[in-house]
Amino acid sequence: MAVDADYLHSLVNWNQGSIGPEIFISDEIYKLEQERIFGRSWLFLAHDSMIPNPHDFFATYMGGDPVLVVRQPDGSVKAFLNACRHRGMRVCRAEEGNTRSFMCTYHGWTYDSAGKLQSVPNQEDAYFGKLSLEDNGLIQVAQVDSYKGMIFGNFDPTAPPLHDYLGDLKYYIDGWVDHAEGGIEVLPGAIKWTINANWKLAAEQFAGDTYHATTTHLSSLLSFGPGFDAKDGAHVSLREGHGESFLFERHTRFEDDPLGQYNEEKRRIARERVGDRADMVANFNAFPNFSGLPGSANIRVWHPKGPNKFEIWSFTVVEKNAPEEAKRAQQISASFTEGAAGVVETDDGENWGMISGVLEQGYQARKMAWNYEMGLGTEREHPDFPGEYHDSFFGEAGQRGFYRRWLEFMTTEAWPVIPPEERNGTADAVTAGSNTGGAR
Template sequence: MSIEIDDLADKVQWEKGLISPEIFIDEKVYREELGRLFGRAWLFLAHDSMIPKPGDFFNTYMGGDPVIVARQKDGSVRAYLNACRHRGMKVCRAEDGNARNFMCTYHGWAYDISGELINVPNLADAYHNDLDRKKWGLVQVAQIDNYKGLWFATFDPTAPPLHEYLGDMTFYIDSWVDHVPGGIEILPGVIKWTIRGNWKIAAEQFAGDGYHAQVTHSSSLGKIGEGMWGKMPEGAQFSSRHGHGHSMVFGRVTRFDDDPLSVYNAERNPVVEERLGSSRTNMLGNFTVFPNMSGLPASANLRVWHPKGPNTFEIWSFTVVDKDAPEQVKKAQQLSATLTEGAAGIVELDDGENWNLMGQILEQGYQTRRMDWNYQMGLGHETEDHETYPGRINGTYYGEGPQRTFYRRWLEFMTSEKWPRVDAVRESGDES
């Protein structure tokens, strides 16, 4: 039996730290997500460095919908559905590149880089010149904006501005996009792979789950971080009222003493401290920008969880480097990221095994879908008045505050007919 929207509040009791696993496997919930969540939230598309020149484009997804993000002749950026207005066929099947126009290979309708319809074969004979091409361009996103080179878009014209949507999360985003004068760039190539599980389980883990590392990654990371293994690392957690989350570890663990990355990081630290202050100089960890953009700044990894069904999602993984770093440092960073966080990375395999097995149990089980999952770690121990870090802060590295706020915001999107503005949503429970 499918879950009704009116029943979701009983399934997501975030204020008690109780979540029903049925929300991860239900087909109706997934279909509603595509419209109520992915059809309204601000979603990450690409970074400036991925589309630097006019005509450059990158193919991605917003929820289940294919989208082209393209640099325009005037330097601006547009995003539109990768779906021909005639029969919905993709007009571009390349992952990225540079183009003046796109042509649908079904009937030949062609669109320029701005998405305008510029050619219809046999227009006079087939349409008697009655087709108004100006009305049949590619469907544009409602809003598009960027934060320090990170481009986001939404299909909802009523959504608040991007900066408001990101909120206090910008303080933490700055620690990896704006820590050096030259900023960052994303290296060419996207690693993609498929997981039999639900995208939310991965997104919530990156928002705030440091608790799994010492067990899940004991074989892969145990030797690298021997000094911190077996005890809770020094750190903290940030939870955003907008659903974002960040888990922080203080102190950098190096893999090899003579590694170019270690040397570069040590030399870079004074610059970072001058720009951002000592509190963010060696702040590592993992984060999620609600709903489905995540990353591991210390591992130079940025990723998007693309839903492909209630129990299937794709991981798109990017390597992030400092734009002005020496080439040997960039290559070392890319190699390190691939070996640890790539599809066959020694760390990534640990997580993928968990997510796949969880998805298998939910897909095949019945009783296991009826029990609540426990999200009560750190419940009631957060503060809004931390002396250093903005937002709701748990002063220890272990906790599930980011997960609770993630599902709180998810529930608001899923049960609201309009954009669920934070200042208009009724506050309840212990976590305001």
């Protein structure tokens, strides 16, 4: 069946809470996502702390395309395809580092750290002096911008600014990046692993599926304690496709170690800066594939590698001015719970892989619509929390909002602008008052 707008609308009935699982397994849908989702969305690339010095670089992906993110001598950041203009070979095989040039090891074309082609072997003899170096630089990412040190890129020059794209999510981002003077930093060493499943299963879970935790993660919850139920938190869905769920109370599991002691000491300052958001434990997804668990000091990107495979890149986030022993303790804690072999993370990977196994091997299961009705019709406005607010830690509004936005991107030729009257909340107003408290 042709993947056209009518077909996609038949699969994604977000307003009724019904999603056809073909969107998680179809090769044609995956290929269209590369063009319309990853070719037009603002995608997380790196954090300022990962490339602090001139000529520092970090190799990552935007959808399936490899890119290099490079700090320029003037302090700005550029990003470009990690693909030589001659035959498409990677010009950099390292994951990160510092260099003034990138050389393709196939034919030797060499580019500077701004992506400009500097030299070609045997240029006079092979090209008779007719090759234009200026016209054969690396393909630039059209837009690069940052928010609170988090660097994003967008291949689409017509896309709105990052500030608009993040929308009301900025209010919630501020709740965990602004706890202390100096902000956050990402510790060295990304943890990377592969899941045989579709990337959207992970993104939608972080957009609001806390319902799975009391079953999937029961063993770890019993070990960590205390547990939680629906009344202990809330969740929001944002019109831009972002979603977040949060508990209102933060519990320190490590009271006797440097991390627990530091967290207790900083809490007063954090409350002064961001109000009750300092105590919120949350999970979020910024559409399409940037997620995190601020309560566990963890951010990650879901890099698609096909309709039935994606890579998880996981990073540990700490306050930049925290003592070294607290940073080390946080890194150990994050790896223990959310790393590739973490006691919590492995539960999720097993679920996603088993779901995809059913879809990949079966036929009838691909015809069965999945139920996304939880919390449908319970949304309301909240004076403190921008977005579509729900009075429960459990719900699927974030997932419905995610697929609403996904459908808009997938079924439009031009960049899908959100009408002003449809935007939730007043992100600019609440972000300006960063110490706005939250309800209890």
